[in-house]
Amino acid sequence: xxxxxxxxxxxxxxxxxxxxxxxxxxxxxxxxxxxxxxxxxxxxxxxxxxxxxxxxxxxxxxxxxxxxxxxxxxxxxxxxxxxxxxxxxxxxxxxxxxxxxxxxxxxxxxxxxxxxxxxxxxxxxxxxxxxxxxxxxxxxxxxxxxxxxxxxxxxxxxxxxxxxxxxxxxxxxxxxxxxxxxxxxxxxxxx
Amino acid sequence: xxxxxxxxxxxxxxxxxxxxxxxxxxxxxxxxxxxxxxxxxxxxxxxxxxxxxxxxxxxxxxxxxxxxxxxxxxxxxxxxxxxxxxxxxxxxxxxxxxxxxxxxxxxxxxxxxxxxxxxxxxxxxxxxxxxxxxxxxxxxxxxxxxxxxxxxxxxxxxxxxxxxxxxxxxxxxxxxxxxxxxxxxxxxxxx
DNA sequence: ATGCCACTTGACCAAATAGTCAACATCATC
DNA sequence: GATGATGTTGACTATTTGGTCAAGTGGCAT
Numbered sequence: 001x002x003x004x005x006x007x008x009x010x011x012x013x014x015x016x017x018x019x020x021x022x023x024x025x026x027x028x029x030x031x032x033x034x035x036x037x038x039x040x041x042x043x044x045x046x047x048x049x050x051x052x053x054x055x056x057x058x059x060x061x062x063x064x065x066x067x068x069x070x071x072x073x074x075x076x077x078x079x080x081x082x083x084x085x086x087x088x089x090x091x092x093x094x095x096x097x098x099x100x101x102x103x104x105x106x107x108x109x110x111x112x113x114x115x116x117x118x119x120x121x122x123x124x125x126x127x128x129x130x131x132x133x134x135x136x137x138x139x140x141x142x143x144x145x146x147x148x149x150x151x152x153x154x155x156x157x158x159x160x161x162x163x164x165x166x167x168x169x170x171x172x173x174x175x176x177x178x179x180x181x182x183x184x185x186x187x188x189x190x191x
Numbered sequence: 192x193x194x195x196x197x198x199x200x201x202x203x204x205x206x207x208x209x210x211x212x213x214x215x216x217x218x219x220x221x222x223x224x225x226x227x228x229x230x231x232x233x234x235x236x237x238x239x240x241x242x243x244x245x246x247x248x249x250x251x252x253x254x255x256x257x258x259x260x261x262x263x264x265x266x267x268x269x270x271x272x273x274x275x276x277x278x279x280x281x282x283x284x285x286x287x288x289x290x291x292x293x294x295x296x297x298x299x300x301x302x303x304x305x306x307x308x309x310x311x312x313x314x315x316x317x318x319x320x321x322x323x324x325x326x327x328x329x330x331x332x333x334x335x336x337x338x339x340x341x342x343x344x345x346x347x348x349x350x351x352x353x354x355x356x357x358x359x360x361x362x363x364x365x366x367x368x369x370x371x372x373x374x375x376x377x378x379x380x381x382x
Numbered sequence: 383a384t385g386c387c388a389c390t391t392g393a394c395c396a397a398a399t400a401g402t403c404a405a406c407a408t409c410a411t412c
Numbered sequence: 413g414a415t416g417a418t419g420t421t422g423a424c425t426a427t428t429t430g431g432t433c434a435a436g437t438g439g440c441a442t
Contacts, residue, residue, distance in 0.1 A: 024297075024301065026398080028399085039419095040421075043419060044419090047400075047401075048401085095300045102297070104358045106212050106215075108288075109288070122358035152364055157351050157368075159354050160346070163292055166295060167299060168310060176340050177347045177348075196389080196390090217429075217430095227390090228392065229432095230391060231391075238431075
């Protein structure tokens, strides 16, 4: 069988919400892009909101898995791999920004279900960065320090850097921020 | 005369857009909160979008004036005043986040008019922080450095910190980020 | 007082919105 | 091949959306 209906909906919903926000995502457009009829959608999901929440959770979990968890599972050079990922522009879409940040900004204070979902996702993001730093500490790439706070600062600055690039339309702003961030993290390298 | 109709609309629109985003801002709610009738609104503005753009530009210009420009116009202790402002939680609303960031995230990639408006506002924000750093350099509070890049990093990190606090619902996350940021900026203090 | 103009009123409209539903198709299992 | 579960179709509805407009009001200048 080709890609099943549910997955087509999840993919199309994620794209639409990423591009237009949750409130701006029109059900009709999602259905058209997925090539699925309305009644069929309501067979898989009770409503638009639950479909969007499912899409966000599933697609972003997928994203994390490939991007950050892979680094922590590697063998050494944790920081180097992490920095390399940050500098890689190909994996970022500055026009649309960070999907997590977009939805946090739009929905966290509007809807409680989105609030808890995004809280969890964001916490997982911070946690996966912390794990990379913990590994780095364990092999002596970083000196012993409060890796939770360092992870908080890193994720925050990263989100801010993506935002700046989205606002200015200039990817160089992202790169400049990342270099500052890296030099900050490297200040924890030396004893 | 009491507060005029146009200003009531601007204020109500800003509040509504800040709380619910532009796409989530219902004209009916804005009108109800402003206590203004629909036709009256269309006397002052050609449509919802222009009203929202006006509200954003006017209210945020007001915000900058009182917050950051005041520091640069002061007499010395530029950095200290700036840091003090960053640490002051009273002037921030973590539930709703940063009004500038919210709209950048929601609208920059959706609508060209919003894109240029937010680009300009964000640039002005960075510029006003740069001016503070330039002043700090001029009186020796900072060593000579690329203040434009430092301002970029500062605004980015600040926006990221506000986002983190919004996501986690914990203002302490903001404070922790700010302390990291301050210690980074202070590394430019010494020769 | 008259005429003018900025402003107000609220009923009205077309379009878009999320969501419903009864009929239908497809398939595996007995 | 009958049965029932799973999935599909698209017309339909109720509501909300931003936007229009003709009629009215109030004050100000002549």
